[in-house]
Amino acid sequence: MRRQSSHSLTSAAQVLALTATILGSGSPGAWALDVQITPTHPQLGDTLSVVVHTADDPAPQLRLNQQVYPLFPLGGDRFRALIPTTPQTQPGPQRLDVSAAGEVRQISWNLKDRSFPIQRIWLPPGKDDLGSDLEFDRVDAFKTLVSPKRLWQGAFLRPTSGEVTSIYGIRRYYNGEFAEDYFHRGVDYGAGTGTPVVAPADGIVALVGYEANGFELHGNTVGLDHGQGVLSIMIHLNSIQVWTGQFVKAGEVIGTVGSTGAATGPHLHWGLYVQGQAVDPVPWREGVFE
Structure with a gap:
């Protein structure tokens, strides 16, 4: 401005x-x-x-x-x-x-109010009741980060190729049961396993979690701190190619698309958090913030 x-x-x-x-x-x-x-x-x-x-x-x-x-x-x-x-x-x-x-x-x-669509998701046996205290504690701690320095510049990048399969804000039925107090906290991109995932903006890797180490729901996860309470979280990854504390530039590969955690197939879920709340990432890709 x-x-x-x-x-x-x-x-x-x-x-x-x-x-x-x-x-x-x-x-x-x-x-x-x-x-x-x-x-x-x-x-x-x-x-x-x-x-x-x-x-x-x-x-x-x-x-x-x-x-x-x-x-x-x-x-x-x-x-x-x-x-x-x-x-x-x-x-x-x-x-x-x-x-x-x-x-x-x-x-x-x-x-203004906004209408959000409803989606029906069917999770296979064994993936319909996932989530460990360890991953919830670590993800919750990540969402509280408010670093004083702004690292992002301009519009955010699309984090991977592939079709958008679920938009932000969707309400869901899981295996026929409506999920109360739930909304889809990000955007899903359907892409093949191994498709590169890039950082949407400059940031510090503040969270790395693996399915094998207790990230049952999110699967392999990378969280980026873009500064001033703006955070990206990438989940269901197949592989992770960064480490905690690493600085990454916008467009740098941080991992690959997978189907780890509670996923019905290979896709990337990109969640964008501001001051601990999940917001629609789309306006951030339009570069509306100074």
Whole structure:
């Protein structure tokens, strides 16, 4: 995003685009705080970029529904928070509280509902009740990572070739039984066993798990930390070609497609997490985040 001048005029279109300008306590017309929210018409599954521009506070704070979200410096006097939404987020009117320069301001916006399809999955005997405490603990710990440095740049890459077989947000029946409180937390790509899987963006390998070592549900797994609470997880891999702590570049091969864990056939599941919540990866491939 281009930084706005403190002397620029705010058009009606910018107001409708969820740009809120708040006057400071100085002289009339003094410009103290600007908050920009994108996308302008968010829907369930979107990641919201909230950019706070304040000349009076080196450490503004942001709160949504009583939860505090970290703001990271973008340069100059701009800060940015990434806020996840999922199919389980309540759509409708939302309110952000932004604290800066000793004052709190409220910004209202609307989150659109979204319809998600229903899919029926049949798992073979022995793969319909998988999951170990070890893998759940390690994956849960991975999802809490919020590293201060942003490593990704621009649009994320498609992590493998092959047809998209399951989109984000799908609800499912497993072996005829509806999975309550479940939604598909990523995108599935159907590809042959051994097809290369690449890093969608620069990151640090923060999780490596093997089916043989207890990753019964996820199968062979690689988790990448892209920084500032943005994480990728690749599961059901056939082989893993990286190690924990390794820095990988966007497009670098990290493993191959497989069918390990609870999988009905060879495919890659790519999950993208922001602040611990699974978001739709598709907008990130469109390069909408500064």
